Amino acid sequence: MVSLLSDTLRLGNAFHELDQSSTVSKNSDQTYILTVAIAGCIRESLSPEHLSFWREQALIVAYRAIPWKYVEPTTANTRLFLPHLKHAVQAFQDDFEHLPISTRADLALTLIEASRFPDMAWKRFAVGQAELSVLGLQDWYLRSCIAQSRCLLSRIAGSLDQAASSLGDLTSDLSAAKKLLEDWSPLNQSPSSMEEVVLFRKNMILGRILRFQGEFTESLTHLEIARKTTEKRKDLIFDEDLRDVTCDLADTLRELDDPTSAEHDLRTEIARRDQSCISSLGRSLLELSLAEALFAQGRLKEAERLCLDVQSRPGLLKFEKLRLHITLAKIRHVDSENQGALSYWSEAMGAIGKFPMTSGRTTRIIVMSICDTLGCLGHNWLMHESQRQVASLDELAKPGGIQYWIAGLRHWLEYL
The missing domain is CATH 1.25.40 (Serine Threonine Protein Phosphatase 5, Tetratricopeptide repeat)
Structure with missing residues (x-):
């Protein structure tokens, strides 16, 4: 199965044959639907043991299609997998306890990874199913990951009381947050890949906090370190964070009265995303930061055109x-x-x-x-x-x- 799914040509030929035999029908968005009658015949032809095996394989294929942040690239088609994952998980949710413990843990962590995709309904579903999938497992790491995800969801939704109860404590004191970040350091002089990601996040968040506090020069230093990490560590994938780093850099440069450099950084990142066919989601934030850089240069008409273009987009x-x-x-x-x-x-x-x-x-x-x-x-x-x-x-x-x-x-x- 791995060799088939990894071979685009073989997989395409297989779907073509299925389409020709009317086993599946092809949609305009390049997805396929299995004919209901054929699906019923297949289920009836399988023994209970084989049916259970293939249901489990379908679940594994569906959840392993979700890329993990920093280690696997996302594509424009990544979100097309989410409905399949939802269908497979819902079909299996009464039988999670029959899965091997390692598969249950892998599924839960992947669902937490998948919860980074919009919208709120999907986020709640993914985290809720992650929690169901590990019921009865005495794994404190999994429980802490789920608690952290629930806290994040509550914070996004604006439910601060619920967010506080998820983790036990919540503070908006920037100085306290800054100290927590500054106290962390890698175990060795040569950080592991995981530690490099944490260092990247540390510098990115420190840069943002320092900007919030008005320490703009120090903020710029940390944000430049974060950006250099993305350029240096080609084995890690930072695409999902580069938008935020670039916006923070540009906003800090704007505060330092250098909107021209801010404009350059923003246009460079927008061009990179276009050339790499990265999802258009996130483009609006870059363009709104660019509009501020243009406003700072007195280029009001250009700034207005950008803003009106953003305003016309649904789902801001x-x-x-x-x-x-x-x-x-x-x-x-x-x-x-x-x-x-x-x-x-x-x-x-x-x-x-x-x-x-x-x-x-x-x-x-x-x-x-x-x-x-x-x-x-x-x-x-x-x-x-x-x-x-x-x-x-x-x-x-x-x-x-x-x-x-x-x-x-x-x-x-x-x-x-």
């Missing part, structure tokens, strides 16, 4: 919507299109409400921008009400939190 992430509205609001604001600016600032205000872990600084700047726009429109009473809201946000601001979250808002505050 929460952060993409927030950044999109902020950038378009700034463009309208600078162009004195006050009604349009107010509309986008209001959209940004609604979007930021979905991020409860920020310190309030970004919200304060958005409200100040709304105040300025209301003043220009002559809505003085509403302007004074918004000013009172700014004062209350000043009182709620806490130390140790995120100070510089959205790149460019520090400069925007000076503009106001």
Whole structure:
């Protein structure tokens, strides 16, 4: 089976023969559907032992088609496997205990890996099935992986209480997070591949935290180290993280008043993704960061075109919507299109409400921008009400939190 599945030509010929005999039908998206009547005949022709064996093989083939991050490349077709994996797992979920322990562990870890793909319904399914697949196994590593994944899901969904209960503790103190990262180091001077991945993540997250704290030069140093790791370790695959590293680098360069270098890095990564036929998912974040770099250079029309293109895409992430509205609001604001600016600032205000872990600084700047726009429109009473809201946000601001979250808002505050 391994040799057949690994040989594209043989596999294609086999499917062609099945299609010619009407055993399967081919769809326009290059997928195949097994004829219901044929499937029933095949099941009836197999003994219970053989049927159980082939069901297990189908499950193994389905879950092993999912690439593991950093060690296996994803392709444009990776997500086509997810419906097959879901079908195979659902068909087997009452019989997980009959699988070998090693297969159950492998399945659970692969489902956790697969939970990185969108959307939330799929993430919840994958983690839930991972938990079911290891019921009764006394494996603390698997249990900790599942607990961590449940915490992440709760955090993405905005359920902070549930996230805290998943891991026992949760903190938004950036200084504490920074210390935890700085305290970690490889066991030896020559890090293993796994340690290289951890070092990469350490520098990437440290770079982000330092930018949040306003330590932009130090942030750039860590982000450059992370990027060099991706260039040096050709045996590891960093495609899924390069978008975030590039955006963080560009945003830090923007804060350091070097939007030209930010633009260069972003265009280079966008071109690399296009040439490598990497999934278009994630492109919006790169282009929104690029729009800010263009805005910083006074190239408002180019920035606006990028933003409007992003705006036309379905299924934008929460952060993409927030950044999109902020950038378009700034463009309208600078162009004195006050009604349009107010509309986008209001959209940004609604979007930021979905991020409860920020310190309030970004919200304060958005409200100040709304105040300025209301003043220009002559809505003085509403302007004074918004000013009172700014004062209350000043009182709620806490130390140790995120100070510089959205790149460019520090400069925007000076503009106001």
